[in-house]
Amino acid sequence: MAMKHVATPVLRALASPGSSTLTRHLHASPGSNKIVGVFYKGNEYAALNPNFVGCAENALGIRDWLESKGHKYIVTDDKEGPNCELEKHIPDADVLITTPFHPAYVSAERIKKAKKLKLLLTAGIGSDHIDLKAAVEAGLTVAEVTGSNTVSVAEDELMRILILLRNFVPGYNQVVTGDWNVAAVAHRAYDLEGKTVGTVGAGRIGRLLLQRLKPFNCNLLYHDRVKIDPELEKETGAKFEEDLDAMLPKCDVLVVNVPLSEKTRGLFGKDKIAKMKKGVFIVNNARGAIFDAQAVVDASASGHIAGYGGDVWNQQPAPKDHPWRYMPNHAMTPHFSGTTIDGQLRYAAGVKDMLDRFFKGEEFPAQNYIVKDGELAPQYR
Template identity: 30%
Template structure:
């Protein structure tokens, strides 16, 4: 099958931080004729009607009204990961276009990252590393202490596939697990990880030594953790966020960390990303930051790509679409 005979798929490009993964290009080209945004912009009349799918990588290309209007043959938007806050699902559905994502591909590595951040913040790994390598260090203090993880209480906010995998890992650390979720899990699932449901978020915040955010960003969850919620937490508590930056009121978080309302925070996400280089969160010793790498493993990215290919091919063949996102 020649390149032009394969279904046209729009991609952001092949270069730069938002370009599709170089290791994936060959596999994608076996199935699709890849058309970049630059190529489309230069020749909308000829290329627009050939594009049947959009393959999103690093939230690009952005799905706008103008783009949808220029792609009359578009059938599916395929987006990696589980978060959908970068997509206007109502707008896309109004064009009769399907959406698919890859939640299974990201759940295990993101849960691993959540535990890595929890452990790093509790045991002050980044501070300890800086002390160990500093040219000014002459001796190690025996009174430089971290926080115990084993036997402590973890509150998980958002018990979807990622949150549940966090609970499975936390159980191995003999943690007491509380969770708050829009919908309560089955009792068998709770018992399997030893998790207790908190109908009220306030109850979870007051009891937890660690609070981990593992939920999606929606209009209901934006700003979920603000001044009031931070003040409900223990002064010894650590906040871990592996969801989205906008789940937390960042100004309130900075204030809470500066004034001892909570002990520390470990964040894989922020708003914006990256933060401005003069942002106060970058200057606090009791903050551990990573650059939104929850699902950034070779294996997970490979699985994402394979899942997206499967969803596009199924859609174009009129078959059941794996991981189709239902429009409510």
């Protein structure tokens, strides 16, 4: 992706013939800038850990720094509806910081209202809660803290694989309810060793997962647009599968590690699930909308999917009647795998670094850009 200096306005042609956009000046306005952050509420937990910086109360730990430089920092968790706090501050915000864990959906309508907005930052990884096409057309820059929570998510994926294979959740529930029935758990509990595990996507998280799976003596497969480094292939023993449909029936465990885009939205529907091995275990910490929600429910009910685990939903927060809450043999949680305390510290530091560069009119790390100079990063195309 061609990346020019961050402070230079550029007139670029969009993909559609004859259309163009003027990139907004991506440098801080003289004097005070208005930065708006949208994060989940910490409530009574906000004060329990000084490193719990990802909540609204602790605001990434950058309030004092921003205000010492004369900037205005507005933080809220109120992001839904026409009268929410976010709507009040959108029109005169210079920078909007959002997060995948409490997504403020930045629609084309909101972008139109944000006349002063220059920069959209994601505290974490994954900017699909932003209308990226509208951001391109408006000349905005979208960036995230690439790599900030890859370790957090990869570790969580490994945990969920083991939880599903060992049938851990029903065993835990027995203890909580005072029951003791080994047979009810053991009849569908398995070892990970010797199983075939495939990852759809072998980017930063997928590669870390392959490395962490190596000691379990699994058969490792991966599908991606490009092959991973030959040395990593040799280290992990992972084999490249160019044809996704050919890989699916080979996998005892399937892990999804691709971003949500127009190409991956609804990728795993009834037909793709039917190609998977009967009794497959699925872990999806990528995005809920990559799977057809009802297709997952139906396949879980029939036993074609032996277990489905993840922390991402096609609606977030998930409504109380979301069918994934009640399907059999699941290991679902709220979206928190990437917002461990360690992950928070990394993405808070990354946001601060990019804001500092923004104030100085400097480049961001190239890998952090999702939209720049009218171009969309390859993984979202």
